[in-house]
Amino acid sequence: MRAARLISMVLLLQSREAMTAAELARELEVSERTVYRDMEALSAAGVPVYAEQGRRGGYRLVGGYRTRLTGLTREEAEALFLSGLPGPAGDMGRGDAVAAAELKVLAALPASLRDAPARAGQRFHLDAPGWFGESGPPPLLRDLARAVWADETVELRYRRRDGEVARTAEPYGLVLKNGTWYLVARVGGADGGTHRTYRVDRVTGVLPSGERFDRDDGFDLAAHWRERADAFLRSMLREEITIRLSPAGMRLLRYAVEPYAAERAAADAGDPDADGWVVTTLPVLSAVVAASAMMRLGAEAEVLAPPELRTAMADRAARLAKLYAPS
Numbered sequence: 001m002r003a004a005r006l007i008s009m010v011l012l013l014q015s016r017e018a019m020t021a022a023e024l025a026r027e028l029e030v031s032e033r034t035v036y037r038d039m040e041a042l043s044a045a046g047v048p049v050y051a052e053q054g055r056r057g058g059y060r061l062v063g064g065y066r067t068r069l070t071g072l073t074r075e076e077a078e079a080l081f082l083s084g085l086p087g088p089a090g091d092m093g094r095g096d097a098v099a100a101a102e103l104k105v106l107a108a109l110p111a112s113l114r115d116a117p118a119r120a121g122q123r124f125h126l127d128a129p130g131w132f133g134e135s136g137p138p139p140l141l142r143d144l145a146r147a148v149w150a151d152e153t154v155e156l157r158y159r160r161r162d163g164e165v166a167r168t169a170e171p172y173g174l175v176l177k178n179g180t181w182y183l184v185a186r187v188g189g190a191d192g193g194t195h196r197t198y199r200v201d202r203v204t205g206v207l208p209s210g211e212r213f214d215r216d217d218g219f220d221l222a223a224h225w226r227e228r229a230d231a232f233l234r235s236m237l238r239e240e241i242t243i244r245l246s247p248a249g250m251r252l253l254r255y256a257v258e259p260y261a262a263e264r265a266a267a268d269a270g271d272p273d274a275d276g277w278v279v280t281t282l283p284v285l286s287a288v289v290a291a292s293a294m295m296r297l298g299a300e301a302e303v304l305a306p307p308e309l310r311t312a313m314a315d316r317a318a319r320l321a322k323l324y325a326p327s
Helices: 002-016 021-028 032-044 075-083 086-091 095-108 116-123 141-150 223-237 249-255 260-267 287-300 305-322
Strands: 051-052 057-059 153-161 163-177 180-187 194-199 205-213 239-245 278-284 300-305
Touching: 002 021, 002 032, 002 057, 002 249, 021 032, 032 051, 051 180, 051 223, 095 116, 116 300, 141 153, 141 163, 141 205, 163 223, 180 223, 223 260, 223 305, 239 249, 239 287, 249 260, 249 287, 260 278, 287 300, 287 305
Parallel strands: none
Antiparallel strands: 051 057, 153 163, 153 205, 163 180, 180 194, 239 278, 239 300
């Protein structure tokens, strides 16, 4: 555990030039006292680390010092070659850069770990797009990716249901969700601007402005996406139905509805009856969508409310019974 932390400490100092004990403690989730002891251990082991006093002080490595990747375990080395996403990276025009980076990492690995990329490739493959998604990346994805990397403002043309609109946008990041690319961009400028989300396959024009924008360093793309995705689901699943689920129905529910809805249903479930059935509420998009979802669960689910949905389920069940009745 400590050895891994010492390696992380050296790599942090290599990448950030100088860090205070407090910064290192926060990054490594240890106390400052532990940082002081670890620095003494690094120095005793021959790592040229020193402390610099003053307002811009902190721990530093002697200029030019670099460590080879000899401290990696086999699991860590193999994980490195799983962390890159060659398909999405290629879609954004970074496939060559990923390949070059992998070659450099491979060259730095000790001989005993040189088979890491082959072992990882033989065992794992990421196929991100859905089964019925469009083949190939959206036409303007690479243009947007270049603007994201360069922090360059663009004139964006976007197709909506009510027609095409134009926006001056500051492209903050790209997100790949279930095979669909999304652009997160700030619209309206730094003063009073808001971050909006656009489907990349609906972008019809990208005109670089040649001007850089000042990125908000406090903006967290992953946190922003999670928040907006949760808010979107909550806004869509505005209706609720009451259902009874068998133990098998509770297990199968996550395959029939959105994960968020299944989690809500599990959290709201009451105590099981003598046969193990539970009553709960399920967030749904609409009664029609709910009926289709409940049909997937068959006899493992019973709709209790609203009455119109229960009647619709009875009608579907009657039609199925008639369809499969012996002739």
